[in-house]
Amino acid sequence: MVIFLKHVKFRVNGDEKELDASPTRSLLDVLREDLFLTGTKRGCDGGECGACTVIMNGKAVNSCLVIATELDGSEITTIEGLAQEGKDVHLLQQAFVEKGAVQCGFCTPGMIMTAKAFLDLNPNPTEEEVRNALSGNLCRCTGYTKIVEAVLTGAEEIRRLKH
Amino acid sequence: MTVTLEKETCTTVGKRVPRIDALEKVTGRAIYLDDLKFSDVLYGKILRSPHAHAKIRKIDTSKAKQVPGVVAVVTGRDAPFRGGEAIRDQPFLAIDKVRHVGEAVAAVAAERKDIAARAIKLIEVEYEPLPAVLDVMDAIKPNAPLIHEELHTYPHMAIVTVSPHTNICAKFEFKQGDIEKGFRESDFVFEDTFRFPTGHHCQIEPFGAVVQVSLTGKITIWVANDAPHRLRKDLSDAMGIPFNKLRIISPPYMGGGFGGKGGLKVEPACIALAMHTGGRPVKIILDRQEVFMASLTKHAAVGIVKTGVKKDGTILATHAKLYYDTGAYAEKGPTVTVHGCESGVGPYKVPNTLVEGYTVYTNHPVAGALRGYGLPQSSWAHESMIDMIADKLGIDQIEMRLKNAVEEGSINPTRGDILTSVGMKECIQRAADAIEWNKPRPPNRGVGIACEYKATKTPSGSSAFVKIEQDGTVSVITSAVEVGQGIKTILAQIASEELGIPMERIAVTSPDTDYTPWDASTTASRATFHMGNAVRNAAKDAKTQIFALAAKAFEVNTDDLEISNGIVQVKNGSKKMGLSEVMKGKWKAGLTILGRGTYYPEIEGTMFSARSIFYMYGAQAVDLEVDRHTGKIKVHKVAAAHDVGRAINPTAVEGQIEGGVIMGLGTGIFEEVLYDEKGKMMNPNFRDYRIPTAVDAPKIDSIIVEAFHDEGPFGAKGIGEMTLVSTPTAVGNAIYKATGVRLKELPATPERLLRHIKQKQNHGTSE
């Protein structure tokens, strides 16, 4: 049996990582099982639920659909790496706590990472734009109302900080 | 509306306290089952039946056993146990026959997931297909193929009456007054049949379990199960082993339950494997397709409702027949049927009632507990009927409901008990006001309303400990499961309020049946009430012990003492001491104060045959618009008013309402399970089983109504299940107002609705 492995070097939350990657494994597998970063969740392994969302090279992606061998040179941010420097939490995470936007919490990391990547592109969105950006993150607990409030509040706080 | 209790002024209870688990969850530090790491673990994979109904002639596992890295291969004979809370009808792994597509037939444990996946493909099973029964009304026909030939031999709950040699595994009846007399006295009698679809929970976290069997035979199970003590009992009953040989450990958090993660799901196959791996733990996590096909579904149901009314809209008699499709095994089917029947007439003062409920086997995947527990189904029937009657009589739907709705002191139309803490009318009125019921709507747009009441599981018990550490911090020791509803926060609030100790100093444990005391389950919307009372009692007990110490130290009577902000003080403020000082005063080298609390309502009767200790009331109104040409629905707004007794945490209650409403809209509009003619699920994925996304979610007005319950903790009752019960029916009623189409089945997908719209245009009726 000829097993293919490619040595890849990439950064996760600012840390250098390297491993011998197999094309049978996804970025999600690597994060959870090789790097023990279990904050990113596995919900469907099919790019539908968004629970596995991370930021890769500046864009929100479903990590279940990224394969391990293509990681060379990539820059990945996961929920564990979101807090601003010197702080415990990012303003977005703070907003989720304050607005009651967290129930079972399983969709939460993916939801926050999508919101972060989206706000980086569109710092002053309308409610409709926020809902659209989150359409690939399924939540069964909250009905989305408080999540949308949290993202809009977080966006406001981020804008305020920048001024 | 009458309030029987003065609202106690509270410092923590009733406040929008941030959830105590939120920070962990938003930073990705919260631990769920699949995040736990185990040394020496093996990965399990289950082989599943491709047939809906078939005899198993032969299973050959020899090839699978030879695959390098495979440590155990098991079939039904390796773990010949049957489990099931209501009826013990479900084998750990199929033994002589399979009864649904996806049923577990064999399992493999291997060093790696891919090895296990490869090995199960090498297991050879010889089936002899049998005719399958795929509709609940076919299943009750006299010559229907029998799904459980041995039904009469299964042990079952006392309230269950099986019908041997049929597919009816349970039947129930609620009767009040004289139904025939009621119909005779009616000016009009209406009858109709309604169909409610099956559906999925769609918890974002898939199912799983890790099991380890030690060399002493103790079975340890790590599982996100909503009732660890019940699971322990179910397994003890199924396997014939004592409780102290079974340990259920909950991971700190569950990624959504909605009733699905209860009973025996992945545990049986995992146990079967772990019994054959020489002590190595076995982990099984289902993939999403397996979750859809083989975890749990919602009961599809048929409801036939006959209602007699006076011409002024007073309801005199209701006869409801409800048939619940419980799939291949009973699971919670019988008790789902009980609850569905109990609410089968609706929250109305109907003097003559008869509700007959049937729990019926079919060769569908197993249906069981799903939030609402039989009510969305029975509500769809009677709440659609109320609207149809109102329409025929020319009475407004709100007026008709308010006219008949139960009030404080009314008699429960099914069980006959006297209802107290009844917020029904306020819910109806406030939902109607919030949706602007009387505002004229443009064509193709309409508002609909539906309301309901629901019992909880009574009598059932909860115990808790409140442990006060030497430094004055507190642990609440409880078997209540944090499924996402916020129970850990609620219990911390209750403990904080009762003890007078700030929330920051209070931690709440997760269940571990070796340590945390009995709780019936975190289901039936019972946790705030039952566990809340247990925690409050435990806090009171702890306080009593503290006061005994402090009274000596301050030389006052215990009655003169209070705790405020964690400081023990005499009520006039003359003397104070910190908690830890009080304890160290007596026990310098350290000791713990353990408060014990139990709550078990004193009610005659057994679980599901007794009246409920509390009833929840809710009304929801939906404002929607229909695109007549495509059948597509846009929901503009939902107003949901719920009587929770007392909102311990209003933000958490709103969260439950908002989440339930969206789930209910999914049931009403988008979510459809499609089976092929052989009983195989055709859309076991999120692509084609569509749950609402953020874009589909409309504006929601969450209205909290408080009809205090004098036995609830600070007046609280419950909320969780009510919030999706009325939504699908409110949607159906709104569709009628918008288009004149009366749906008798759901979901109102664009295709289904368009078909009815066209039929109505062509034939004048949408039937």
Next chain:
Amino acid sequence: MQLKTSMELQYSEPTTLGEAFTTLSKTEGAKIFAGGTDLMVSIREGKIAPNHLVNIKRIPGLDRVEVHKKGGLSIGALVTVGEVEASVAIRKSFPMLTDAAHELGSFQVRNRATLGGNLCNSSPSADLAQPLVALGAIAKIVGPRGRRLVKLEDFFTAPGRTVLRRSEILAGVKISKPPRNSHGAFLKHGPRQCMDIATVNAAVLVEMNGRTCKQCKIVLGAVAPVPMRAKKAEAEIRGKPITDEIVRSVAEIAAKECVPISDVRGSAEYRRDIVNVLVRRLFGEVLGIKMAW
């Protein structure tokens, strides 16, 4: 999660087209891997079992949107759907393509899915296919034997199949500037507000002469094995003034002309009804008015 891939799955990352051609020619069972949003799902669901993934994302020159001097543009196969959605150049000249990109999948999927992947996956409901066919796009194909151009309309041969030979790669599409007074629109129908694979989608490009339709293309998706031109419907309106009546007739002809199947997303009958509705609404959009019924 069960991986349906063999543990022997091979992988390569060619940095030139030549390397890619060599690998694809040599290896039967090799599959091109770009965004992976369709490929990985198909592999996991057991629909395909490639033995070699050829990741073409490192090949330069395939990820650009280039504006032509004469006003048309070229879109490289590796341009992501998100980049199509965000492209100012595309929005300026071909807003219906922007709309289609916006409707595809989710924010996360659009960040990875590529134009080339959406087209080569050849699903009858591929959201980018309909507007591109309506715009008369040309597929630029490269292979070991050189380059060739194929009308995108002829690119799709069956669900999941295209004219690409085993070692060929779709390099991109080029779209010429449509004639003056051309207006296009795209609509997608699914049960939810978004995130759905289309039950039906459709695009229309109309070249106007006053109130008369000089030329028109109507492209329907998910109602035939491949994206289809509703040519009979087009013929009905060509050269005629656009009125409610004519549009109604065009829509009816389109509904009859298509050949939908019944599947998990809808019955054939329903799909025909939706074609009827979408075609009417597309003309309404193109003319900037609401069509009467």
